[in-house]
Amino acid sequence: MTRSRSSIKKIALVSATLLLLSPLASLAALPSGQASTNSASSQAPSAGERWLHVRVTNPDSKDETVRVNVPLEMAEKVLPTINRDKLQHGKVKIDQIDSQGVDLRALVEAVRSSRDGEFVTVQNRDSDVRVAKQNGYLFVHVYDKSHSKKSQVEVKVPMKVVDALFSTGKDELDLVAGLHALSSQGDTELVTVKDHENTVRVWLDSKNISE
Amino acid sequence: MMLLAKVAAGLCGTLVLAGAYTFHEGVMRVDEDHGDGGHVHVWVPAAIVPFAIGVVPRHHLEHAAVQMGPWLPTLRVVAKELEKYPEAALVEVRDSRQHVRIGTHRGSLLIDVDAPGENVHVACPLVMVMDVASALEADAPGA
Numbered sequence: 001m002t003r004s005r006s007s008i009k010k011i012a013l014v015s016a017t018l019l020l021l022s023p024l025a026s027l028a029a030l031p032s033g034q035a036s037t038n039s040a041s042s043q044a045p046s047a048g049e050r051w052l053h054v055r056v057t058n059p060d061s062k063d064e065t066v067r068v069n070v071p072l073e074m075a076e077k078v079l080p081t082i083n084r085d086k087l088q089h090g091k092v093k094i095d096q097i098d099s100q101g102v103d104l105r106a107l108v109e110a111v112r113s114s115r116d117g118e119f120v121t122v123q124n125r126d127s128d129v130r131v132a133k134q135n136g137y138l139f140v141h142v143y144d145k146s147h148s149k150k151s152q153v154e155v156k157v158p159m160k161v162v163d164a165l166f167s168t169g170k171d172e173l174d175l176v177a178g179l180h181a182l183s184s185q186g187d188t189e190l191v192t193v194k195d196h197e198n199t200v201r202v203w204l205d206s207k208n209i210s211e
Numbered sequence: 212m213m214l215l216a217k218v219a220a221g222l223c224g225t226l227v228l229a230g231a232y233t234f235h236e237g238v239m240r241v242d243e244d245h246g247d248g249g250h251v252h253v254w255v256p257a258a259i260v261p262f263a264i265g266v267v268p269r270h271h272l273e274h275a276a277v278q279m280g281p282w283l284p285t286l287r288v289v290a291k292e293l294e295k296y297p298e299a300a301l302v303e304v305r306d307s308r309q310h311v312r313i314g315t316h317r318g319s320l321l322i323d324v325d326a327p328g329e330n331v332h333v334a335c336p337l338v339m340v341m342d343v344a345s346a347l348e349a350d351a352p353g354a
Contacts, residue, residue, distance in 0.1 A: 061306075061307065064305065065304075066304050066305075067303040068301070068302050069301055071295075071296055073292070077288055077291075077292050078285060078288050078289055078292065081284040081285040082285055083281070084281070208296065
């Protein structure tokens, strides 16, 4: 009986010690300087998670990179909490955007109701500009030839997202609705900008890391 | 002898419970290494931070709440949402001299800055960020 009591006490003491030390064990597994930015430490995203990625690279210097990975669901929840200047409750006032007298809403409505095709094509010595709608996407392509080193901008926006952005009041863009519409889209490349200094890519997928 | 053993067991049990409670939310760590040889290393159990806030003089908290006021709801929501992504690389900026990383690891927000002459590593449990944001919001004037 005494022997079994002694064993129970020992077990209790060992368990207590292990419990006490368990947080330290987790600390030991967290070396400083290891924010989980590498793919190995990133967790597999759960089904349905959508991530917006931004990557800026400098082709001349492999050392210079900017990588931003944002879960769309988080952006949807966080945006309405930011109320600064043009951004209020996840919406941006259109009249504060420099639209230079263009009725953006009418323009979008015209694009939305028209058939697939090329709407704007400008080709001159300095630049090529092309705006088109195809398979539910709005494409904007700008190729600037005016500089010694050329630059190129490609934008591909799902029309559903454009609709969602303009789904609110007359003079505002609903960014939260736009993000929500974006989250229902498949993996897609949204923006690519290439100039002589940097390459910028914005894309959407279900991975929580950018390659 | 038996009495002493019981007292010791009771003390151990209390220590275990206190230790487990103190560390159950993780540890906030701030490690700074400066080029001039200076170091700052602060490790604080996240669970005691809300208690510590409770003993900070109210006018200091109000000042902090006013300074951070517009961003407190954002901070609270960001921390709450990031809890869903315990292992994520959110931001990485690298050039030939500096490397900045912001991400989450095991439910903590990690910020690492490696620059010439200065390395800063911060690990902050997201639960603690939420607690602090909520506490400061409650102390904001007019709350």
